[in-house]
Amino acid sequence: MTLLYIERLSHNFGGLRAVQDFNLELQPGELVAIIGPNGAGKTTVFNLITGVYIPTEGRIKLNGEDLIGHKPHEIISRGIARTFQTIRLFKELTVLDNVRIAHYSRAGYSQWDALLRLPRFTGQEDRVRREALELLDIFGMADLAEATSKNLPYGQQRRLEIARALATRPSLLLLDEPAAGMNPAEVERLMETILWIRREFQLTILLIEHQMRVVMGIAERIKVLDFGQTIAEGTPTEIQNDPRVIEAYLGEEAA
Amino acid sequence: MNRVFWNRWGLILILLLIFPLTILLPRFGIINPYIDLVLKYIGINIILTVSLNLVNGYMGEFSVGHAGFMAIGAYVASLLTVWLFPRAAGPFLFPVALLAGGVAAGIAGLGIAFPSFRTRGDYLAIVTLAFNMIIKSVLENLDAIGGPRGFMGMEKLTTLWWVYIWVIITVFLARNYVFSNFGRGVLSIREDEIASGLVSVNTRQVKVLTFVFSAFLAGIAGGLFAHELQFINPRSFTILKSTDMLVMVYLGGIGSLGGSILGATVFTVVMEGLRTVLQQIGISQEWRLVVAPLMLILLMIFRPYGIMGLREFRFLIPRKERPEALNEFRKQIHASKGGKEALT
Numbered sequence: 222m223t224l225l226y227i228e229r230l231s232h233n234f235g236g237l238r239a240v241q242d243f244n245l246e247l248q249p250g251e252l253v254a255i256i257g258p259n260g261a262g263k264t265t266v267f268n269l270i271t272g273v274y275i276p277t278e279g280r281i282k283l284n285g286e287d288l289i290g291h292k293p294h295e296i297i298s299r300g301i302a303r304t305f306q307t308i309r310l311f312k313e314l315t316v317l318d319n320v321r322i323a324h325y326s327r328a329g330y331s332q333w334d335a336l337l338r339l340p341r342f343t344g345q346e347d348r349v350r351r352e353a354l355e356l357l358d359i360f361g362m363a364d365l366a367e368a369t370s371k372n373l374p375y376g377q378q379r380r381l382e383i384a385r386a387l388a389t390r391p392s393l394l395l396l397d398e399p400a401a402g403m404n405p406a407e408v409e410r411l412m413e414t415i416l417w418i419r420r421e422f423q424l425t426i427l428l429i430e431h432q433m434r435v436v437m438g439i440a441e442r443i444k445v446l447d448f449g450q451t452i453a454e455g456t457p458t459e460i461q462n463d464p465r466v467i468e469a470y471l472g473e474e475a476a
Numbered sequence: 477m478n479r480v481f482w483n484r485w486g487l488i489l490i491l492l493l494i495f496p497l498t499i500l501l502p503r504f505g506i507i508n509p510y511i512d513l514v515l516k517y518i519g520i521n522i523i524l525t526v527s528l529n530l531v532n533g534y535m536g537e538f539s540v541g542h543a544g545f546m547a548i549g550a551y552v553a554s555l556l557t558v559w560l561f562p563r564a565a566g567p568f569l570f571p572v573a574l575l576a577g578g579v580a581a582g583i584a585g586l587g588i589a590f591p592s593f594r595t596r597g598d599y600l601a602i603v604t605l606a607f608n609m610i611i612k613s614v615l616e617n618l619d620a621i622g623g624p625r626g627f628m629g630m631e632k633l634t635t636l637w638w639v640y641i642w643v644i645i646t647v648f649l650a651r652n653y654v655f656s657n658f659g660r661g662v663l664s665i666r667e668d669e670i671a672s673g674l675v676s677v678n679t680r681q682v683k684v685l686t687f688v689f690s691a692f693l694a695g696i697a698g699g700l701f702a703h704e705l706q707f708i709n710p711r712s713f714t715i716l717k718s719t720d721m722l723v724m725v726y727l728g729g730i731g732s733l734g735g736s737i738l739g740a741t742v743f744t745v746v747m748e749g750l751r752t753v754l755q756q757i758g759i760s761q762e763w764r765l766v767v768a769p770l771m772l773i774l775l776m777i778f779r780p781y782g783i784m785g786l787r788e789f790r791f792l793i794p795r796k797e798r799p800e801a802l803n804e805f806r807k808q809i810h811a812s813k814g815g816k817e818a819l820t
Contacts, residue, residue, distance in 0.1 A: 271674055292680075293673035303674060311667035313786060314660075317802070321657075322664045326676040328657035332685055335656035336649050342656065349657070350796070354809050363806055367799060389676045 222284075224249045224425050225270075225393055230279030232262075232269055239265040241449040243279070247393065247425050252415075254428045254436045256460075257446035258469060263429045264306055266446075267395050271303055272296045283393070298326040302391035304382045306398045306429075312371035316362060316381060319370050320353040323388035353388060359421075360384045376407045380414070387418065393425045394418075400432045408432060412439050437461070445469065487791050491644060498637040512636055514748050516704055519639035520697050521740035523646045525724040526733060527693035532722070533730030534654060535686050536666030537592060538601040540718050541608030542694050547615060547713035548584050549577035549695025550702035555621065557703065558629040570633045574642070574699040581695025582688045584611075589687035593680055596669070608715055615710040626709025634704040642700060646693055647792070650733055653689060655794050662686050663731070716765070723772045729782030734789035739782065743771075 225247040232240045240262040247253060255263050268274045270281055272293040281288045288296050302323075311319050328349060334342040357363045360380050365373065370381060379399060386394060396415070400408045412435055419426055430436050436443060437457045445453040445460060447469040453460055460466055502512045524546065531539045553573040561569045584607075591603045616624045653659050661682040664672035673679050702708045720743070728739020750764050775782065795801055 273670065273674070292678075293670075294676050294678045297674060297676040305671065309668050309671040311664050311671070313667060314663055318660055318663070322660045322672070322677060323675040325657055325661055325678065330657070332653075332658055335658055336652050338652050346656070347796075350805060351809065354802075354805055358806075358809055363809065366802060366806070385675055 222249065223247065223282075224251075224284060225427070226280070226282040226285075227270070228280045230266070230269060230276055230281065232265055232274060232276045232278075238449050240269065240276075240446075243446075243449075243451060245427075245444065247427065249392070249425055250419070250423070251442065252419060252426045252428065252440055253442045253444065254430055254440035255444045255446060256430065256436055257452075260448075261446040262449040263446055264397055265449075267303060267397055267427075267429065270296075270395065271301060294326065297389050297391075300390070300392040301395065302386035302389045302393070303395035304379075304386050304397055304399060306401065308375075308378050308382055310370045310378055310382060310385070312369075314370060315366065316357065316368050316370050316373070317350075317353055317366040319381060319385050320356055320388045321349055323385045324349045324353065327390065356384050356388055375402060376410075379403070379411070383414070383418070387422060391422075391424065393427065396426060396428045396430075398429055398431060400430055400435050408434060411435070415439060483795060495637065495640065498640045499635075502636050513704075514744065516634060516636055516639045516700075517748075518741050518744045519636075519643045520700050520704070521720075521724060521744050522643050522737050523693055523697040523700070524721050525728060525736040525740040526646050526650045527690045527697065528721045529725045529728075529730065529732070529736045530650065530653075530662070530686055530690040530693075532725055533732065533735075534659070534666065535662045535683070537683075538597060539588070539604040539690075540601050540715065540722065541588075541604035541606075541611075542690075542721050543713040543715065543717035544604075544608040544611035545581040545584060545691040545694035546698035546701065546717065547611050547708075547710070548581040549574075549698030550708050550713070551577075551615065551621060551627065551698075552580040552695070553577035553699030554627055554630050554702045554708060557631065557633065558627075563631070566631050567633060570638070570703070574696050577699040578692040578695035581698065582692035585687040585689075585691025586684065588691070589684040592683050592687065605715065608713075608718055612710045612714055615713075622709070624710060626707055626712075628707040630703050630706045632703065632706055634700045639700060642696060646696070647733060647737070649689075650693070651792055651794070654733065655797055658682060658685055666731075716768075719772065720768050723768045723775070726772065726775045726780070726782050729784035729787070731786045732782075732784040732788055733792050734787070735782055735784030738784060742783075743768075 223246050225245065227243060227245040230240060230243040243266060255266065257263055265274065269276045272288065272291055276289060283299055283301065286299070311322065329345040330342045354363055354366060357366055362377065362381065362384065370378065373381060400411055403411060415426065416439060418424060428440060440457060443455065443457060443460045444451055445466050452465045452469055453463045501507045524542070528539065528542045531537050553576060556573040556576055557566055557570065561573065588604060588607055592600055595603065621627050661672065661677045664677055665679055665682060669679060724739040724743045725736065727743055728737070729735025747764060750767060751761065754761055754763060790798065
């Protein structure tokens, strides 16, 4: 059973072809990486999957259900979560609230329950608070629950973003350059985290990353994009030896 | 009496004890009619400030047309008490009239929510400004309800105790809203609207709810205002009135209910105090009109978050959200976790 199915996906910004003929099939439990030089259209693919942009052409299906035309929050509620290339936490809010906001679609009470503090509100709110704290606890951040998220160190902010994404209970997690700006020790820890959450939360992971250590270390399959086109696809070893990839990254001479 | 008891019932007891005072003090002339009036204005202004703070402070949108919602509430409530309700039943049906005014304003709020889906910041400000002007023009051109001459004939139904009750209802509802899933959604829109949608927040739903709720509260305040003055005209609800609300919000502090209470109180007292001061030193009262916009400019430059920006008084935070309660929850989780593998 295919989890995510993308067929002939294309997207233009005005005359610019950001993504062209992108195909991808993800099986449950897979960890696939998308790599490519800056501006290759990697993040655009994520934005198309999550409904931020509506593709010019192509189909995206999650568990056989069409995603195109749905609003981002609807797509997220169906089981896709993502993090961002540059951290996009709710900076002025607490760590706990950052995670609780991601419970929005599963809060389980109406505005009337909330306004009048009816029993359903109290019960569900207790559950949300507990789940959020448990999740933070897993990431070793429960003691930071009341800290303002902008005051966390960089590495912690990255982890909080992952925790927040997991709070939406995804089956597919999209990570956009999670290792950006991290030192080697932090990268090492991040790789462990990614493998750990995949196992523990039964996730399928699609990863955009520039650091080859991460990509070659944990991805099972790699897709290489350049100028919106898929130029190579395969296992890490295959990709490392692919002349087109070397050319895209290092120029024609090196190939 | 132990701490737990006071934590739970203290505030309610204090509020209940004050209630008879709001009836007795004016009745027996212990506070003179002028003080009574100023207290009522403070209350009405608290409701208005909470209303505008929901949109401008919590949600980070910029409405400059809230006087429009207030006008709708004022006219609808007044029309009901003067034309529809029998005089004798007036005091009993007063809350019904206020609610009707609030609901009418809420429906108008629904209309303003739609442009907010597409536009933010300056553009939404212009839309709300236009809304304010449209409401005023419509009222001026409806001769049946007095047109530019205004509408009168309301009885003085706005008593101090009614204002007191509506302030408590307003703050209670707003607190419940803010400290809920919806309130957190509102905050996330202020922080980063795109990210908000991408962590499952239905941003449209949140915007509609917040605009309608905010407009409803402004409508209630309008009804109270109308039945205090016993006379309303379209000029009472111009952009100047909206500016007053903005000053109170930014003075007290954005994203704070405590700030709204403080801002409304300080502003009302200062403006009233100024009346006396200007009279004493013999300067024209016109200068009062300069003070509010001037305060707004100075605040935006020197203290954009206001007195209480993004902070809250302890008594306005629900018990389960206070630090000691969170600590308790944390302990339970640590205890129940046992030997489960955790990420380090």
